[in-house]
Amino acid sequence: MSKHKKAAAAAKLSKDKMACNKPRRTPGHKTKSHVVKACDNGKEKIIRFGQQGVKGAGKNPQTAKDKARKKSYYARHNAQDSKPSKMSARYWSHKVKW
Numbered sequence: 152m153s154k155h156k157k158a159a160a161a162a163k164l165s166k167d168k169m170a171c172n173k174p175r176r177t178p179g180h181k182t183k184s185h186v187v188k189a190c191d192n193g194k195e196k197i198i199r200f201g202q203q204g205v206k207g208a209g210k211n212p213q214t215a216k217d218k219a220r221k222k223s224y225y226a227r228h229n230a231q232d233s234k235p236s237k238m239s240a241r242y243w244s245h246k247v248k249w
Contacts, residue, residue, distance in 0.1 A: 166197055172237065174247050185247055191237045200240035200247075207248030224249055 164186065171190035177183060177199070184201035201207075208221035228241055235242040 164197060166195060169197075171195070174243055185243065187243050189237045189243070194238065196238055198238070198240050198243060200244045205248075209249075221249060 166188055169188035171188055174185050174187040177186045180186070180199065180203065182203055183199035184203045184205070186197065186199050189196045189198050208217040208224070212218045212221050228244070235245075237243075
């Protein structure tokens with residue numbers, strides 16, 4: 152599949168065909184690494200999140216470098232606030248990548 156066809160396929164997401172709250176990778180998307188159809192209280196929203204090509208530190212980082220990356224990420228994204236809703240990219244980014 153060519154680069155152009157991948158981008159076109161990524162752009163034509165059907166909200167009806169996606170499962171609720173099931174994130175998936177989007178390797179053909181230009182900038183975002185994941186997409187999810189967020190469903191909460193009867194509302195549905197397509198959310199793209201994560202920088203393409205960047206790996207998170209994981210749930211339990213082992214090295215000092217990964218621990219520092221995770222700490223910096225959470226500091227940048229205001230993680231000390233109350234729990235974000237499922238309708239935000241921050242919620243999904245924390246859950247999937249970090």
